[in-house]
Amino acid sequence: MSARDVLVDVQDLRKVYRTPGTFGKGTEFVAVHGASFQVNRGETFGLIGESGSGKTTIGRMLLRLLEPTSGYIEFDGYEVLTLTRPRLRALRRRMQIVFQDSGSAFNPRLSVGEQVAYPMRKFGLYPKGEVKARVIELLEKVGLQAEQAQRYPHEFSGGQRQRLGIARALAAQPDLVVLDEPTSALDVSVQGQILALLREIQAERGLTLVLISHNLAVIQHMCDRAAVLHQGEIVEQAPVDELFGSPRSEVTRELLDAVLEPVLP
Amino acid sequence: MTSATLTKPATTAWRRRSQFRLATRALARDKVAVGALVVLILVVLVAVFAPLISPYDPLVGDPTMRLLPPGTPGHLLGLDGQGRDILSRLIWGGRYSLSVAIVPVLCAGVVALVLGMIAGYSGGRWGELVMRVLDVVFAFPIVLFAIAIAAVLGPGLVNSMLAIGITLVPYMARVVYTATVQESGKDYVEAARAAGLTEVEILGKQLLPNVLSPLVVYATTLAGLVIVLAAGLSFLGVGITPPVPDWGVMTSDGRQVLLEGYAHVATIPGLMIFIVAIAFNLLGDGIRDALDPHKQTGSRN
Amino acid sequence: MTNEPLLKVTGLRTHFSSEHGTVKAVDGVDFQIERGGILGVVGESGSGKSVTGLSILRLLGSRNATIAGGQILFHGEDLLTKSDREMREIRGKQISMVFQNAMTALDPFFRVGDQLVEVIRLHQRVGKREAKLKALEAMELVRIPEASRRLSSYPHQLSGGQRQRVMIALALSCGPDLLIADEPTTALDATVQKQIIDLLAEVNRELGTAILMITHDFGVVARLCRTVAVMYQGKIVESGDVATVLEKPEDPYTQKLLGSVLRLRSEVRRVSA
Numbered sequence: 119m120s121a122r123d124v125l126v127d128v129q130d131l132r133k134v135y136r137t138p139g140t141f142g143k144g145t146e147f148v149a150v151h152g153a154s155f156q157v158n159r160g161e162t163f164g165l166i167g168e169s170g171s172g173k174t175t176i177g178r179m180l181l182r183l184l185e186p187t188s189g190y191i192e193f194d195g196y197e198v199l200t201l202t203r204p205r206l207r208a209l210r211r212r213m214q215i216v217f218q219d220s221g222s223a224f225n226p227r228l229s230v231g232e233q234v235a236y237p238m239r240k241f242g243l244y245p246k247g248e249v250k251a252r253v254i255e256l257l258e259k260v261g262l263q264a265e266q267a268q269r270y271p272h273e274f275s276g277g278q279r280q281r282l283g284i285a286r287a288l289a290a291q292p293d294l295v296v297l298d299e300p301t302s303a304l305d306v307s308v309q310g311q312i313l314a315l316l317r318e319i320q321a322e323r324g325l326t327l328v329l330i331s332h333n334l335a336v337i338q339h340m341c342d343r344a345a346v347l348h349q350g351e352i353v354e355q356a357p358v359d360e361l362f363g364s365p366r367s368e369v370t371r372e373l374l375d376a377v378l379e380p381v382l383p
Numbered sequence: 384m385t386s387a388t389l390t391k392p393a394t395t396a397w398r399r400r401s402q403f404r405l406a407t408r409a410l411a412r413d414k415v416a417v418g419a420l421v422v423l424i425l426v427v428l429v430a431v432f433a434p435l436i437s438p439y440d441p442l443v444g445d446p447t448m449r450l451l452p453p454g455t456p457g458h459l460l461g462l463d464g465q466g467r468d469i470l471s472r473l474i475w476g477g478r479y480s481l482s483v484a485i486v487p488v489l490c491a492g493v494v495a496l497v498l499g500m501i502a503g504y505s506g507g508r509w510g511e512l513v514m515r516v517l518d519v520v521f522a523f524p525i526v527l528f529a530i531a532i533a534a535v536l537g538p539g540l541v542n543s544m545l546a547i548g549i550t551l552v553p554y555m556a557r558v559v560y561t562a563t564v565q566e567s568g569k570d571y572v573e574a575a576r577a578a579g580l581t582e583v584e585i586l587g588k589q590l591l592p593n594v595l596s597p598l599v600v601y602a603t604t605l606a607g608l609v610i611v612l613a614a615g616l617s618f619l620g621v622g623i624t625p626p627v628p629d630w631g632v633m634t635s636d637g638r639q640v641l642l643e644g645y646a647h648v649a650t651i652p653g654l655m656i657f658i659v660a661i662a663f664n665l666l667g668d669g670i671r672d673a674l675d676p677h678k679q680t681g682s683r684n
Numbered sequence: 685m686t687n688e689p690l691l692k693v694t695g696l697r698t699h700f701s702s703e704h705g706t707v708k709a710v711d712g713v714d715f716q717i718e719r720g721g722i723l724g725v726v727g728e729s730g731s732g733k734s735v736t737g738l739s740i741l742r743l744l745g746s747r748n749a750t751i752a753g754g755q756i757l758f759h760g761e762d763l764l765t766k767s768d769r770e771m772r773e774i775r776g777k778q779i780s781m782v783f784q785n786a787m788t789a790l791d792p793f794f795r796v797g798d799q800l801v802e803v804i805r806l807h808q809r810v811g812k813r814e815a816k817l818k819a820l821e822a823m824e825l826v827r828i829p830e831a832s833r834r835l836s837s838y839p840h841q842l843s844g845g846q847r848q849r850v851m852i853a854l855a856l857s858c859g860p861d862l863l864i865a866d867e868p869t870t871a872l873d874a875t876v877q878k879q880i881i882d883l884l885a886e887v888n889r890e891l892g893t894a895i896l897m898i899t900h901d902f903g904v905v906a907r908l909c910r911t912v913a914v915m916y917q918g919k920i921v922e923s924g925d926v927a928t929v930l931e932k933p934e935d936p937y938t939q940k941l942l943g944s945v946l947r948l949r950s951e952v953r954r955v956s957a
Binding site for chain 1: 930941944
Binding site for chain 2: 178181183207208210211213214215217220222223224225226227228233236237240241270271272286289290
């Protein structure tokens with residue numbers, strides 16, 4: 119595998135939260151302990167873990183939305199952590215994030231069309247007059263309607279907001295999209311639709327995806343390779359079939375064990 | 384990448400629904416708020432057109448007619464202790480009482496917005512420091528603080544406005560600070576960063592609308608309080624001084640003759656203050672509801 | 685000892701009035717639970733499953749919700765005809781409820797032990813010391829490690845799973861015949877969820893407490909419940925024992941719902957059951 123095939127290279131990423139106590143007696147919380155992994159171009163890489171495992175933290179550090187305490191991140195040959203702010207902003211176009219629908223993923227006071235248009239406007243991807251048309255094109259791509267562009271976030275259901283999040287991420291025409299628990303807040307019947315949409319878009323645009331989830335079935339369904347996180351450390355990483363088929367770590371085994379399937383035991 | 388050649392109808396289907404228009408429409412549906420707004424507009428108009436409306440000169444009195452009750456021919460609301468027509472004084476007084484309420488709130492609001500947003504967004508030590516400095520003011524009861532400043536600055540309309548304005552800044556800044564801190568943590572701010580917006584743009588385009596709303600609501604309610612506060616300052620003699628027909632001054636004047644058994648001199652301006660303060664409050668409630676995106680439109684598409 | 689079911693709901697209708705008209709959250713629902721039985725009520729958001737649970741205990745808050753009709757027979761008596769005072773006697777003592785978010789269900793200002801004692805003393809005539817002993821018993825029943833120390837903890841000092849256990853302890857402290865659980869594990873990690881579900885199964889085995897489990901997760905139903913009712917838009921579209929419904933669902937909605945659940949592929953080797 120040549121170096122060109124690796125899109126994201128993460129080495130020894132660390133995130134430590136320090137709370138300054140009174141008179142200097144503060145506490146330290148290590149959210150991520152030296153995580154290292156690589157994501158190949160065009161693949162879907164999974165980050166698995168329960169709450170507090172550090173998976174969301176890593177996801178944000180990849181985009182440098184959160185500053186790591188130490189470590190090395192390379193994106194398509196660029197050293198993400200040493201870039202100056204203006205160059206980082208330019209690079210940002212190529213890596214985007216879709217948040218879990220927490221209700222606060224969209225600004226409640228701006229229309230969704232405006233918010234999807236932001237990346238386009240900021241990165242100057244289209245001439246001004248064309249932006250609106252492109253936004254509508256994107257909305258329809260993710261299964262929504264043109265006239266919904268003027269509506270406000272609270273007028274949409276959870277599943278629709280997730281589609282909007284995907285549209286917004288795609289607006290920048292990125293190479294990499296980080297998906298933070300894309301289906302966890304959704305009804306079961308909608309989850310499959312969203313995942314199918316993601317697969318379709320990935321195939322069409324040759325996207326590389328980093329999928330963060332605690333839901334093992336989703337990971338198995340979508341990912342080529344995955345890493346299992348436990349309390350800030352990567353305890354195992356492998357191609358998904360190998361990971362679930364012959365798990366080497368106790369953590370992975372426990373996670374597999376905890377899956378409640380809709381069949382009688 | 385296919386080129387987009389969308390037909391006209393699709394793009395025009397997306398109309399700009401400005402927040403402002405949605406809010407005004409929502410407000411129009413709230414009868415109580417509309418009523419309050421009408422009252423306030425009337426009061427403002429009366430004050431503005433005082434020279435045309437006022438039957439008599441508010442400063443000239445006829446001592447022979449002092450303390451005549453409301454209903455006296457030619458004097459609808461009666462006369463005060465110096466024989467001056469109360470209705471005229473009430474009309475002219477609106478100018479002072481309203482400006483001393485509205486101007487400080489507006490000015491303090493602007494200062495508070497800047498201070499609060501910067502402190503809230505940059506967070507950390509600096510933010511805390513600014514807030515702690517402002518917290519010193521919170522230690523004093525608001526009325527006492529206003530009195531103290533007014534006493535230092537001296538009496539008069541401008542000094543009253545200054546005193547009240549200074550007093551209001553910490554309160555308003557705190558509202559802005561809290562709102563900014565809350566909103567800063569939300570995902571859409573991160574999304575804006577991921578979309579390449581600079582920090583200044585985030586402050587202005589993403590946070591400002593969400594922070595302005597609670598501030599506007601707070602300010603409207605504050606205006607009601609400020610009228611009373613200003614009246615209080617005048618009443619105590621550290622605000623606007625007689626013979627200016629400010630409502631607070633009128634109430635103060637009326638206090639003396641209350642003991643002689645004449646209630647109307649103090650009660651009428653007092654009632655006016657009460658009505659305007661309540662109107663501001665009700666309007667503030669209405670604005671709060673109108674600015675809530677959930678109430679502006681239906682939910683669920 | 686009669687063969688009468690513990691809880692029998694017939695024709696339950698709960699309506700909400702809003703500016704857009706009346707919403708029939710629960711629209712004619714029939715089901716029953718035997719003594720010591722475990723019924724799962726499954727549905728997506730908006731199906732009316734939570735409202736059903738709240739209706740049984742009449743916890744809807746009177747603002748715009750009304751129980752428009754039906755019968756809820758508990759030990760043969762219709763709960764819908766009972767007075768507020770009688771309902772207060774029943775809640776917590778004969779029928780208890782646990783909710784999804786333990787952090788908001790527990791009072792953050794009081795220690796966990798005190799909250800337990802309060803509930804115990806409310807429903808049983810016992811002195812403070814005896815109540816404390818019962819509180820400790822309840823904590824041990826839900827298998828909270830270091831139970832006696834944990835009694836003096838505040839809710840925010842406990843993990844999500846522990847808080848949920850405390851909520852279950854609170855619900856069980858007065859020995860109810862029926863426990864209504866509304867999505868008690870949805871907000872928890874998978875490993876903790878499994879422990880809580882197994883705890884509920886154990887409680888059912890040891891104490892004979894019947895459970896009404898409201899959930900969107902068929903996996904939970906499969907592991908815990910004996911009978912199941914599937915809800916869609918306020919109505920029950922299918923019900924029966926769990927084996928039948930999961931393996932041979934007859935209703936198209938149930939089939940669609942079961943079909944859309946993502947499952948781990950069967951080639952995956954499971955280490956332990």
